[in-house]
Amino acid sequence: MIEHMEFELSKEYLEAFTQAVDAKEADFVTSTLNGVNPADISEVIRELDAEQTKFVIDLLDVEVGAEIIVNLEEDRQSLFLENFTADELATFVDQMDSDDGVDVINELPIEKREEVIASVENEEKAGYILDLLRYEEDVAGGLMAKEMIRANLNWTIQQCIEEIRKQAENVEKIYSVYVVDNEGKLLGRVSLKKIILSEPDALVADIYEEDIVSVGTHADEEEVALTMQKYDLEALPVVNVKGKLVGRITIDDAMDVITEQAEEDRQMMTGISGDVEEDDTVWVLSKARLPWLVIGLVGGLLGAKFISLFEKDIALIPAMAFFIPLITATGGNVGIQSSSIVVQGLASYNAFEDTLLKKMLKVFFVAVVNGIILALIVFGIVIFSTSDQAMAGTVAIALFSVVLLASFMGTVTPLALDKIGINPAMASGPFITTANDLLGLTVYFMVAHFLYGF
Amino acid sequence: MIEHMEFELSKEYLEAFTQAVDAKEADFVTSTLNGVNPADISEVIRELDAEQTKFVIDLLDVEVGAEIIVNLEEDRQSLFLENFTADELATFVDQMDSDDGVDVINELPIEKREEVIASVENEEKAGYILDLLRYEEDVAGGLMAKEMIRANLNWTIQQCIEEIRKQAENVEKIYSVYVVDNEGKLLGRVSLKKIILSEPDALVADIYEEDIVSVGTHADEEEVALTMQKYDLEALPVVNVKGKLVGRITIDDAMDVITEQAEEDRQMMTGISGDVEEDDTVWVLSKARLPWLVIGLVGGLLGAKFISLFEKDIALIPAMAFFIPLITATGGNVGIQSSSIVVQGLASYNAFEDTLLKKMLKVFFVAVVNGIILALIVFGIVIFSTSDQAMAGTVAIALFSVVLLASFMGTVTPLALDKIGINPAMASGPFITTANDLLGLTVYFMVAHFLYGF
Numbered sequence: 001m002i003e004h005m006e007f008e009l010s011k012e013y014l015e016a017f018t019q020a021v022d023a024k025e026a027d028f029v030t031s032t033l034n035g036v037n038p039a040d041i042s043e044v045i046r047e048l049d050a051e052q053t054k055f056v057i058d059l060l061d062v063e064v065g066a067e068i069i070v071n072l073e074e075d076r077q078s079l080f081l082e083n084f085t086a087d088e089l090a091t092f093v094d095q096m097d098s099d100d101g102v103d104v105i106n107e108l109p110i111e112k113r114e115e116v117i118a119s120v121e122n123e124e125k126a127g128y129i130l131d132l133l134r135y136e137e138d139v140a141g142g143l144m145a146k147e148m149i150r151a152n153l154n155w156t157i158q159q160c161i162e163e164i165r166k167q168a169e170n171v172e173k174i175y176s177v178y179v180v181d182n183e184g185k186l187l188g189r190v191s192l193k194k195i196i197l198s199e200p201d202a203l204v205a206d207i208y209e210e211d212i213v214s215v216g217t218h219a220d221e222e223e224v225a226l227t228m229q230k231y232d233l234e235a236l237p238v239v240n241v242k243g244k245l246v247g248r249i250t251i252d253d254a255m256d257v258i259t260e261q262a263e264e265d266r267q268m269m270t271g272i273s274g275d276v277e278e279d280d281t282v283w284v285l286s287k288a289r290l291p292w293l294v295i296g297l298v299g300g301l302l303g304a305k306f307i308s309l310f311e312k313d314i315a316l317i318p319a320m321a322f323f324i325p326l327i328t329a330t331g332g333n334v335g336i337q338s339s340s341i342v343v344q345g346l347a348s349y350n351a352f353e354d355t356l357l358k359k360m361l362k363v364f365f366v367a368v369v370n371g372i373i374l375a376l377i378v379f380g381i382v383i384f385s386t387s388d389q390a391m392a393g394t395v396a397i398a399l400f401s402v403v404l405l406a407s408f409m410g411t412v413t414p415l416a417l418d419k420i421g422i423n424p425a426m427a428s429g430p431f432i433t434t435a436n437d438l439l440g441l442t443v444y445f446m447v448a449h450f451l452y453g454f
Numbered sequence: 455m456i457e458h459m460e461f462e463l464s465k466e467y468l469e470a471f472t473q474a475v476d477a478k479e480a481d482f483v484t485s486t487l488n489g490v491n492p493a494d495i496s497e498v499i500r501e502l503d504a505e506q507t508k509f510v511i512d513l514l515d516v517e518v519g520a521e522i523i524v525n526l527e528e529d530r531q532s533l534f535l536e537n538f539t540a541d542e543l544a545t546f547v548d549q550m551d552s553d554d555g556v557d558v559i560n561e562l563p564i565e566k567r568e569e570v571i572a573s574v575e576n577e578e579k580a581g582y583i584l585d586l587l588r589y590e591e592d593v594a595g596g597l598m599a600k601e602m603i604r605a606n607l608n609w610t611i612q613q614c615i616e617e618i619r620k621q622a623e624n625v626e627k628i629y630s631v632y633v634v635d636n637e638g639k640l641l642g643r644v645s646l647k648k649i650i651l652s653e654p655d656a657l658v659a660d661i662y663e664e665d666i667v668s669v670g671t672h673a674d675e676e677e678v679a680l681t682m683q684k685y686d687l688e689a690l691p692v693v694n695v696k697g698k699l700v701g702r703i704t705i706d707d708a709m710d711v712i713t714e715q716a717e718e719d720r721q722m723m724t725g726i727s728g729d730v731e732e733d734d735t736v737w738v739l740s741k742a743r744l745p746w747l748v749i750g751l752v753g754g755l756l757g758a759k760f761i762s763l764f765e766k767d768i769a770l771i772p773a774m775a776f777f778i779p780l781i782t783a784t785g786g787n788v789g790i791q792s793s794s795i796v797v798q799g800l801a802s803y804n805a806f807e808d809t810l811l812k813k814m815l816k817v818f819f820v821a822v823v824n825g826i827i828l829a830l831i832v833f834g835i836v837i838f839s840t841s842d843q844a845m846a847g848t849v850a851i852a853l854f855s856v857v858l859l860a861s862f863m864g865t866v867t868p869l870a871l872d873k874i875g876i877n878p879a880m881a882s883g884p885f886i887t888t889a890n891d892l893l894g895l896t897v898y899f900m901v902a903h904f905l906y907g908f
Contacts, residue, residue, distance in 0.1 A: 037665065039684050165651055173688070174647045175629070192646040193628045197619055211491065229713070231493050232706040234627070234688045251705050252686040258709065259683070262716035263798070269723060270794035270882065271787055278799035282816055286823040289791050296787045297828055300780025301835060307776045314775050318768035321775035322761045325891050326754025328779050332786070333725055333750045333884050337743050340724035344717070345732035362736055369740040374751055381755060428724065430787050437779050 009040060014047055021052045030059050038064050042071035050076075054083040066095035069104060078107040086112055090119030097172065098128035099145035099253065105129060106137065124170075132247075140224050141217035143257070144238045144247030149177045151204050153187055158200040160190065175235045178245055179208045186237055186245040188212045214239050217246060222261060222347065225254040265343070268423055269336075271296075271430035292430045299434030303328075303441055310445050313452070319388065320448055323395045324441065330374065330399060331406040331440035332433045338363060338410025339427040346414065346424055356415075363411045364404075371403035394451045398444040405443065406436045463494060468501055475506045484513050492518050496525035504530075508537040520549035523558060532561040540566055544573030551626065552582035553599035553707065559583060560591065578624075586701075594678050595671035597711070598692045598701030601625045604632045605658050607641060612654040614644065629689045632699055633662045640691055640699040642666045668693050671700060676715060676801065679708040719797070722877055723790075725750075725884035746884045753888030757782075757895055764899045767906070773842065774902055777849045778895070784828065784853060785860040785894035786887040792817060792864025793881040800872055814865065821861035829854040848905045852898040859897065860890045 013032070020028035033041055033056075041060070045053050045068055053072075057065040069092055072080055081089065081104070089108075093101040093116060101120075105113050113133075120126040128146035135141030147170050151160045160177050176189040188208040198207055214237045215224055228236050228251060236254070238247040267273070271292030276285055307314075307324070314320050379396035383389065413432055414424035426432075467486070474482035487495055487510075495514070499507050499522055507526075511519040523546055526534055535543065535558070543562070547555040547570060555574075559567050567587075574580040582600035589595030601624050605614045614631050630643040642664040652661055668691045669678055682690050682705060690708070692701040721727070725746030730739055761768075761778070768774050833850035837843065867886055868878035880886075 035665070037667070037685065039686075161650055164647065168647065168651060175688075192650065193618065193622065196615055196646065196650060197622060211489070213491070229706070229709055231491065234629075234705060251688060251709070252683070255683055255705070255709055255712065258712055258716070262712075262719075265716075266719070266723075266794060266798065269720075270790045272791055272794060276795070277802075278795055278813065278816075282819045282823065285795070285816070285820045286827075289788075289820070290824055290827065292791075293784065293787055293824060293828060294831070296783050297780065297831060300777070300783050301832070303779040303783075304776035307779075308773065311772045311776075314772035315769060318765045318772070318775075319762065321768050321772075321778065322758035322765075323754070324775065324778045325757040325761075325782050325895065326751065328782065329750050329754050329757075329786075329884075329888065329891055330747065332783075332887070333747055334743075336724045337726055337746075340720060340726060341730070341732055341739070344720065348731075359732065362732075362739070365736045366739045366743070369736060370744055370747060373740075373744065374747060377748070377751060378755070430783075433786070434783065437783055441779065 009043060014044060017044060018048070018052070021048065021055055024055065026059055029056055033060065038067035039071065042068050045071075046073070050080045050083055053080055062091055063095045066092040070096060070100040074107075077104065081107055086115035087119050089116045090121070093117075093120050093129070094122050094125060097145045097147055098125060098132055099143065099247075099249075101125065102129050102132040102142075103137075105133070135217060138221045139217065140215045140219040140221070140236075140238045140249060141247070143221055143224060143253050144217075144249045146247050147171045148235075148237075148245075148248040149174055150180050150184075150245060151177045151190065153179055153181050153205050153208075155204045156200065157190075157195055157198045157202045157204065157207075160195055160204065161200070164195075173235075173250060177204075178237055178248070179204055180245050184244045186212065186214055186239050186243060189237075212237065214245075215249075216241065221257045224249055225257045225261075226348070228254045229258075261347075264423060265425035268425035269340075269428040296430045296434050299437060303438055306438065306441055307445070310449070313445070313449065317391075317448075317452065319386070319391055320394075320445075323398075323444070326378070326395070327398055327402055327440045327444045328437040331402045331436040334367070334370070334403050334406035335410040335432055335436040336428050338367075338407045339414045339424070339432065342411050342414045343424045343428065346418055360411065363407050367404045367407035371400040374403060375400040390451050394444070394448045397451070398440075398447045401443045401447070402436075402440040405439050409436060409439065463497060468498060471498060472502070472506070475502065475509055478509065480513055483510055487514065492521035493525065496522050499525075500527070504534045504537055507534055516545055517549045520546040524550060524554040528561075531558065535561055540569035541573050543570045544575070547574050547583070548576050548579060551599045551601055552579060552586055553597065553701075553703075555579065556583050556586040556596075557591075559587070589671060592675045593671065594669045594673040594675070594690075594692045594703060595701070597675055597678060597707050598671075598703045600701050602632060602689075602691075602699075602702040603628055603630075604634050604638075604699060605644065607633055607635050607659050607662075609658045610654065611644075611649055611652045611656045611658065611661075614649055614658065615654070618649075627689075627704060631658075632691055632702070633658055634699050638698045640666065640668055640693050640697060643691075666691065668699075669703075670695065675711045678703055679711045679715075680802070682708045683712075715801075718877060719879035722879035723794075723882040750884045750888050753891060757892055760892065760895055761899070764903070767899070767903065771845075771906065773840070773845055774848075774899075777852075777898070780832070780849070781852055781856055781894045781898045782891040785856045785890040788821070788824070788857050788860035789864035789886055789890040790882050792821075792861045793868045793878070793886065796865050796868045797878045797882065800868065800878055810869075817861050817865045818858075821858045825854040825857035828857060844905050848898070848902045851905070852894075852901045855897045855901070856890075856894040859893050863890060863893065 045056065057068055093104060105116060108116065117126050117129055131146065149164055149167055149171060151163060164174060174192060176191050177195065178186060179188045179190060180186055188210045189212050190204060190208045194207060213227060213231050213233065215227060217238055217240055224236065234251045236249045237245055238249060240246050272288050273291055276288040375396040378399055379392045382392035382395055409432065414427035417427055418424040499510065511522060547558060559570060562570065571580050571583055585600065603618055603621055603625060605617060618628060628646060630645050631649065632640060633642045633644060635641055642662040643666050644658060644662045648661060667681060667685050667687065669681060671692055671694055678690065688705045690703045691699055692703060694700050726742050727745055730742040829850040832853055833846045836846035836849055863886065868881035871881055872878040
């Protein structure tokens, strides 16, 4: 139970709120949203369109408005931001941390970006944003904020406290003070707890923690998240190639990386393109799902074409048709299992990874074990129920081959995708299932053709 | 790039290290691990067996050993802990936060649990652990630690600082001081930043932040994670039904919940039972994958049995067999897409959720749109390539029906599973794909039977 705001975030409130917005009743909006956590207001905003959102944000404090704009879903941000002038946007950006500011600016058309940055009053912030624009969004440099507290190695604790006071407004969340040398090179950190417990005249050099984990600006966002998770960090300093402290990533951003990654993987695996949700429109949902269904359809038609080559065989022995779903389904299941284990291995950082050869050998052995067991089960059941040795042999051999092939495909495909920079989770999606279907059918009918001696 | 320790975490080091452990060369172990971050030592430990692990942990500082034990993978913890006596374990638990301590104790056999708790020296910690044992592992009470800083509303900042000093050793990470009244009811918080910037004689009552988000002890772990993510919190206070502050959840635990959930979902979706990884043995991997493959096999055999009912039809018109994979594959794809969107909706907290009826209607319309488009494509292609109207009609109608049915199944199944307390992600797994296969075949052959007028 989230203790506060429970009442206001109700369906009834939303209805009253939307009506008030449409009737431009500013009083209702400001009075009911007064003091409400911006994260909660963002949930209400989610239900509004661009124009309604603009109306509400204009009525709120600029800090609250800034936070709401940051919280807008990425796919709606650029549309919603069109309603604001460059000057208005600059006022909001002024209130954002530089990492959020640059994310918002990245959603704007190029011309407007420069206008907004030029209009940001806080010159330091404008400089920060210009600096951050240089980085890709999915590396440490694109995640970090420039706002943080840094202390020189030669300072006293009192000087650190002065610096915190000076920066208090700029840096919302402070966990540590980062210690740098005269060249700005990151040396370590002093936690706020230690600052509180130390004498004001204590020297940073005497008490700082030297063992500090940092990442380079070009570290991949997943590496950032894994590092923060491994070392249980709430903030991670970012250094450039020379070891100079250039920014700080906070845990909320790492957490977003993890959930977005999981979401993207799921969509890849289920063949849904784009970031759709249950409450999108029928048309958006259809459109997101159709491409992969059509690919599956094309695969199915190719399969049909392929099976038709064996039309005469099927006319003679219709039982051959019976086991088509068994073969394709097993191929699909094995392929997805294999690729899933590989994808998981790729996602988790492991210092002592097996070589590719060792991996492939293990995949091969697992496939052999499972293939033999499944083939034996099927052989037994088919022999028992039909006494057709040729059929039982065909299905068993085909099944065994399919397990082997699908394991191989399921292992190689994500590795290959990863090598060329495509999300390997795609290898667990409909495309590969379809490919495995075709492969399985080929094996099945070839084996049958051979065993029956057509 | 993780800046420090890069060299030691190499394959060569691991080899030398394992040899040293087997040869009981204590010197090599202590000298190379001296000063190394426990999270990194844990990665080395991952590669060792229970006995080797015991040898290494015994050589390390007890705090480091405690952290390594906490970091052990859950499925190996209970096995590894067998090698330690209750007294030894108590020494380690003494060094852990109460939430980690209770997790470790939960892995022990019941008799040993009491022994360990009785041997924990710090009586306050023992009490904490006894208290935490009452909660299920997957609710807020099971995630929280009892260690935190609480301040009475009537205190001064100086008194808060004294309390922090007193608790400094017990509470490793301090983000805020929680403000309570005389009955222990949670009123708000004061951030460490504010404590540093306030005068020592300032009153907590004057400066504390009243707008605080908390959860109840029985809140589900996913709700905890979503709440922390929504409000960007690094720590979340937990209150009992009377509003009394009873514990605190830190962000690292919420992050673990999110990754474990994503992992579990993926395994459900791919039909792998248990928490297996690429580097498990061939046998473990086979065993984790076989159950679902066998279920798929049984489904495939049922499918074979079912198709065999139409043996005569197939002998007359072998072309009926051609489209079996098309029908089953499309059913599978549509089913997985639908369930995936539902599962995603269930996982994300939404205050303004659509009613079930509205959801189902939307699913229905999406299915109709996609079904019609796919059916038209297939009808066109089959007519064009075979001129067989009955066949084109059969495949198109069957495909349309399969899309509708699979959408329905894919939507209802996860909702039903969720209702009865089973992870809804299972609805995207092989079990449902198999059910959809059978359903699709039924529709296909019934339609064919009818249209061809057998």
